[in-house]
Amino acid sequence: MPHIKQPLSRMNDNKRSYQPYSNKPGECVVKGSKGGSYLGLRIESISFPLTISALQAGICLCLMNGEEPLEIIISDSNIGGIEKWKTLFDVHIQIVEKVHLKQLIEEVVSLQSLNIDLTRDSIFSPISHDELELSHMVPELEKALQQRNQNLPIFTKKQMDKVAAKLRQLCSYAICEESNFPVSAMIWTEHGFFPGVNVEFRDWENGLCAERTALASALRFSPKHIYGLFVHAEQGDLSTPCGACRQVLNEHMPYAKLYSLHKDGSWSEYSIHELLPHAFSSNVLSKTIE
Numbered sequence: 001m002p003h004i005k006q007p008l009s010r011m012n013d014n015k016r017s018y019q020p021y022s023n024k025p026g027e028c029v030v031k032g033s034k035g036g037s038y039l040g041l042r043i044e045s046i047s048f049p050l051t052i053s054a055l056q057a058g059i060c061l062c063l064m065n066g067e068e069p070l071e072i073i074i075s076d077s078n079i080g081g082i083e084k085w086k087t088l089f090d091v092h093i094q095i096v097e098k099v100h101l102k103q104l105i106e107e108v109v110s111l112q113s114l115n116i117d118l119t120r121d122s123i124f125s126p127i128s129h130d131e132l133e134l135s136h137m138v139p140e141l142e143k144a145l146q147q148r149n150q151n152l153p154i155f156t157k158k159q160m161d162k163v164a165a166k167l168r169q170l171c172s173y174a175i176c177e178e179s180n181f182p183v184s185a186m187i188w189t190e191h192g193f194f195p196g197v198n199v200e201f202r203d204w205e206n207g208l209c210a211e212r213t214a215l216a217s218a219l220r221f222s223p224k225h226i227y228g229l230f231v232h233a234e235q236g237d238l239s240t241p242c243g244a245c246r247q248v249l250n251e252h253m254p255y256a257k258l259y260s261l262h263k264d265g266s267w268s269e270y271s272i273h274e275l276l277p278h279a280f281s282s283n284v285l286s287k288t289i290e
Contacts, residue, residue: 016105016222017041017054018252020286025076029104030058030091032067037108039220043212046285047247052208055081057216059089060199060208063175065124075101088206109220123173124217127186127193132162138190141227164261166195167232174210175199183239185210186230187253189223193230211245215252226253229272232261239263246276254279 017026019042026042040058044051055072062069069089072082075098082093096104112125129135155163167184174182174197186193196214200207208216211231218226229249233239239260241249249256254273261267273279 016219018043018219020044021046021048025074025079026054027075027101027105028054028058028079029073029101029108030055030062030069031071031073032062032065033070034067036062036065036067037104037111038062038065039105039108039112041216041219043216043219043248045248045251046280046282050244050248052212052216052248053081054079055085056206056208057213059085060213061124061216064173064197064199064213066173073101073104084206088201112220123170124195126191126217126221127166127195129192132166132193133159141225142190160267163230163259164232164265166193167230167261168234170195170197171232171234173197178202178204178207181233181235183210183231183233183236185214185232187214187218188227188230189218189221190225190227191218191221191223194218194221209242209245211241212248215248226256228257228259229253230259230261234263237263238268240268240270241275243276246272247279250276250279251281 019026021044028040030038030040038058038061040054042054059069069091071092073094075096077095170184171182176182176198178200183198185196194214194217196210196217198210231239239262249272256272258270258272
């Protein structure tokens with residue numbers, strides 16, 4: 001059954017970032033070398049080392065769109081990781097008033113919601129339901145949500161072939177010189193499909209898997225519903241998320257479906273929570289949003 005997305009930090013506000021365990025600064029905008037702008041969000045995990053900082057998210061989105069980060073715009077100098085990313089990319093840090101950052105974020109999201117990347121259309125812009133011929137399924141999904149019905153609409157072969165073609169296309173954009181193991185992912189929400197690929201660095205802890213870059217992309221639009229996740233590892237005999245991704249995904253979409261496209265062209269289907277049985281959770285670690 002699709003999961004009604006309602007993380008702790010969003011129950012009573014419209015924040016895009018997910019920071020229920022720290023309340024630390026959660027948003028930035030990264031300016032790229034070709035004129036693109038990328039919203040970076042802090043995405044915390046109850047497994048603290050798996051937390052994605054706002055700068056990490058924004059820079060990985062920038063890189064997977066084929067741009068080098070030139071400038072990071074923030075409203076709080078206490079945001080984590082500034083010195084590390086300055087050293088890696090020699091980026092300029094601009095600190096602005098919160099209201100100005102908020103305005104810029106809304107402009108960036110508005111442009112990207114129209115599939116417009118400030119200088120060009122991007123392979124990583126949100127993909128519409130129409131493009132994958134899935135628009136007619138959305139009312140059925142919404143009905144399933146309202147009725148808490150586990151019987152979801154069934155994909156046709158033509159639809160799955162279109163999704164498979166998109167996943168294979170995305171794999172060619174993976175930044176994976178360390179592993180030489182390209183992975184693509186798409187998160188499916190009421191706003192459409194949000195693509196991601198793995199982005200790697202020599203220091204492995206700075207990178208993100210495809211599933212998490214897709215999540216960072218999707219959360220920019222504050223989705224209420226996450227219907228599913230599509231994953232493909234073109235060199236992997238079995239395409240399923242790693243343990244770290246399973247933990248993060250389980251916090252955001254435990255009852256959503258995972259659709260795995262394998263190297264031989266076959267598909268497997270799982271529920272996210274089935275991939276991480278007996279997952280750790282605790283309300284004791286959450287903090288009240290001020």
